[in-house]
Amino acid sequence: MDEIDELRRMRTALAREESPDRLALRTDWRRSGVAPRPRRGFKVPVVSMISAAALVAGAVVVISVNSSPAPDGSRPVRPEKSRGPLEPGNALLVAATNVEKGATGKYWHTTRITGEIYAVGKTAADHYKLESRMQYDEWTDSSGKQCINPDDLPARPWTALDEQKWEKAGAPTTVEFPIPEGTGVLFLKPTRTGGPCRVVGERRFLGMTVKQLAALPTRPEQLEKALLNIKGNWEAVSSKPGERPIRALKGDKRVRALSDAAGTLLGVAPAPPEVRAAAFRMLATLPGVKAEGETTDPLGRRGTVISLPVETTVPLGLYTAPKQLGTYRRQWIIDPGKGTLLAVRDLVATPPHGSRELPPGDDGKPRRLTVDTQPDRFHKPGEVADYEVYAKAEWSDAAPN
Template structure:
């Protein structure tokens, strides 16, 4: 069965062909490929109109980083403040100041809160999703797809989506050589741990598909721990503790996909907040509050100079998650430190297992790169 058909078969019946964005598509594909066999039951949460995963603005001017006031009145230096050292026989060496994870996130929060916000009738996002699989020949294959979403500001409207499979391709040069040695097949057979047989994944791009459907209940637009309206998103608290409390009212001890899989509150909060930061139509101050909220989590880590799947360099904040099947993944949000805008959400293999069996530690199993997002007055068309 084609992976897209497998994906559609796994969707709850009441969802039909309702528009979904890139992250929803990736999550559902992973779900479809790891479904229990006949006789087992796995419950899913109530309908989620869209995960949300995008970034407002394709290019934003860098904002000079100001000192960030910490609780208690202290201040951190700007995130890129250099230290200069010189000797009598050597030129001055500029060294980058090393900041703690908390300081990096607080600086990003300050920068995010200063961004200007455009106006428009539609919230538009464009993303490219990549997922890594192992082909029956033993080499790795990367599937790729592009998705766009238009969400109306007003209630009672329709949500539009446009998606296209960009085809699959060997993930590296070594994988390409193995693929060529196998005769360069036009379709890849993908192994699915725990399932019989294989899925077929074409190398050629698919057709562009445009869909539209009424908003759920006439006003539900995104999923943020629960189905929320545009009014909910625009009215979120812009203080980190209040935002945390608002989000955690939807936390019930399980993960974002199934109530049968336990999840720690820090991991759940991180995964929900990553979507809020990267692509939801929240105010700049709320986006800044989300960064400050993440700065208060002891379990997050920050890594600088991370390159996303689109080749863009940013800073990453991440948290580890244990997956059914024995795998451990690092959920990673890559963002532009100078503007506080998200670039990509990624899942990096820490310990292989389950659907990630056969992938080496450090491999990016799944990524959703945000090409653009923001308000527009240009209505979508077929």
């Protein structure tokens, strides 16, 4: 047996057996003193987009755990500070211990906000960036029946500098910009407000019912084996797109797919606390996962950055072909003390370049993807592309509105 694999198994086994206080001391996890990195963005994972296609484009959800005492009266793990190196497994294992204390209820209620950053302007010198946002409130009951209340939030300048440039341009409340399909429009004033919750029927997560989610293994190595059977469009660019199981992937591609599945369990699915804890512990054992200090998420909440060892184009998702010409680096932002996944984001690794042939449109004419239609065409490496932030997720006995 590989020695590193054995050490990983020992680490996760210890995390299951130790008390929260001993875990905090042994892992030596603490909030890093590293200066915060800039805010980043997120490309919606293929698993989430596939499962949401029947609801609303790109619908996915979130988790949030408060810092009050757990049902058993215990307090969240508060790891001591240390001057040693920050280990990703430490933060992830502490998060697992804290999320495991969570209670359950009649409804799984989530609020998430998706954002994409669009460049407005014809050149890199004169452009400014606007943030397009959608909010989704979702309730799922124990049978899997779900209702959803989407709300189109007004767009807004991304940074203070972008706001200055937008004001210099006359502070327009309607802005047009190029997209692969033609011309897109952003509205900087509310266009509508969310109505009553709309019932959409039974929801499946990673192809599983709520009852099947509840039956998932609670040991990380067994959970990984179960997730390897999940099918999806895991290739971002492929001459033969189609669903295949995660176990058919190798190396970084497998890590990316497993992390997408873990993110769904932590953010989207009404998985039991023990399963969410196993998802954190599984991620801690994956090769190439690393911590990169602290940052703030798009809601201003501080958390620990967990980076995944993948530079890739964005998965197919709802489209028949990728709509991106750049590559992106996936990161999670977690709050270990609350056992919470705060956000997922993709940083631009390689800005859009080149072109790609697209399938013919409805008119049968050939199409080609070009840089001038890319929302991040003026982005620099490390800047945000888009994100998904998890504002709320909680078990509740209150019925949806």
